Amino acid sequence: MTDPDPRPLPWQTATLTAIRPITQRVKSYRFQVGFDRPVLAGQHVDVRLTAPDGYQAQRSYSIASAPAGDGTIELMIEGLPDGEVSGFFDAVAEIGDTIELRGPIGGAFVWRPEDGGPLLLAGGGSGVVPLLAMLRHRAAAAPGVPALLLYSVREASEVIAAEELAVRARDEPHFQLMLNLTRAGGRRVDAAMIAEALERLGPPRHAYLCGGNPFVGAVADLLLDAGLDPARVHTERFGG
Numbered sequence: 001m002t003d004p005d006p007r008p009l010p011w012q013t014a015t016l017t018a019i020r021p022i023t024q025r026v027k028s029y030r031f032q033v034g035f036d037r038p039v040l041a042g043q044h045v046d047v048r049l050t051a052p053d054g055y056q057a058q059r060s061y062s063i064a065s066a067p068a069g070d071g072t073i074e075l076m077i078e079g080l081p082d083g084e085v086s087g088f089f090d091a092v093a094e095i096g097d098t099i100e101l102r103g104p105i106g107g108a109f110v111w112r113p114e115d116g117g118p119l120l121l122a123g124g125g126s127g128v129v130p131l132l133a134m135l136r137h138r139a140a141a142a143p144g145v146p147a148l149l150l151y152s153v154r155e156a157s158e159v160i161a162a163e164e165l166a167v168r169a170r171d172e173p174h175f176q177l178m179l180n181l182t183r184a185g186g187r188r189v190d191a192a193m194i195a196e197a198l199e200r201l202g203p204p205r206h207a208y209l210c211g212g213n214p215f216v217g218a219v220a221d222l223l224l225d226a227g228l229d230p231a232r233v234h235t236e237r238f239g240g
């Protein structure tokens with residue numbers, strides 16, 4: 001799928017309006033933006049920082065908020081030690097700062113209510129961020145669409161939006177959460193875990209996988225081995 005809107009995306013100045021801790025390493029950043037097109041769940045923005053000497057660094061960040069049309073977006077950024085851009089956000093950025101960004105970007109890794117379900121979402125670490133946007137959008141616009149999130153992190157303290165996900169799993173009849181803690185007695189996502197997810201959800205109409213390259217590659221292989229049509233498997237890779 002190509003970008004839903006082929007018009008060029010201009011860089012723009014966005015204002016940082018709120019910062020909130022999410023986990024020890026991840027913070028939420030809300031921006032006032034002036035996008036010239038609607039946001040779709042699953043899309044990302046590019047952020048560009050410019051040093052006083054003109055040096056520029058550019059990175060992509062997924063949009064965590066559901067499409068709202070209120071002129072704001074939420075990003076969730078994991079502060080990496082020595083991370084050029086995430087380190088800036090973690091240690092330097094303050095409410096009221098203006099940041100250069102462009103977006104929303106992405107046409108293949110998006111979910112719209114009319115795309116339906118069942119929806120299999122698999123996230124590794126901060127790869128859960130665009131899946132959160134899909135879950136938030138689904139809850140507001142298509143709560144009857146069955147969805148299962150298989151979310152793999154090292155330990156419980158690293159779970160992004162832990163309380164929100166637990167409340168969704170408790171209160172939303174068609175949403176299931178499979179949390180996999182790899183360091184706390186768990187294991188890497190394997191064929192048995194995928195089989196359990198497919199058993200609980202039923203045959204997915206769409207699968208969205210997001211995280212680092214090894215996570216996404218491994219889960220995609222497991223889904224194809226389980227017989228999923230590759231056309232139904234959408235992937236977003238954060239690098240790493």
Ligand SMILES: Cc1cc2nc3c(=O)[nH]c(=O)nc-3n(C[C@H](O)[C@H](O)[C@H](O)COP(=O)(O)OP(=O)(O)OC[C@H]3O[C@@H](n4cnc5c(N)ncnc54)[C@H](O)[C@@H]3O)c2cc1C
Pocket residue numbers: 044059060061062063076077078079080081082083084085086087126129130212236237238239240
């Ligand atoms: C489409 C897309 C969406 C993304 N969305 C998010 C998001 O929502 N939240 C988020 O936190 N990040 C996200 N990322 C990753 C983000 O773009 C940066 O790669 C990340 O913040 C590191 O950039 P940095 O400048 O801080 O680190 P760098 O200065 O580039 O690297 C610092 C160190 O971290 C290592 N490193 C780089 N990237 C990663 C990584 N992803 N995981 C682990 N180690 C890494 C490098 O090898 C290096 O050792 C996304 C990436 C893509 C492509």
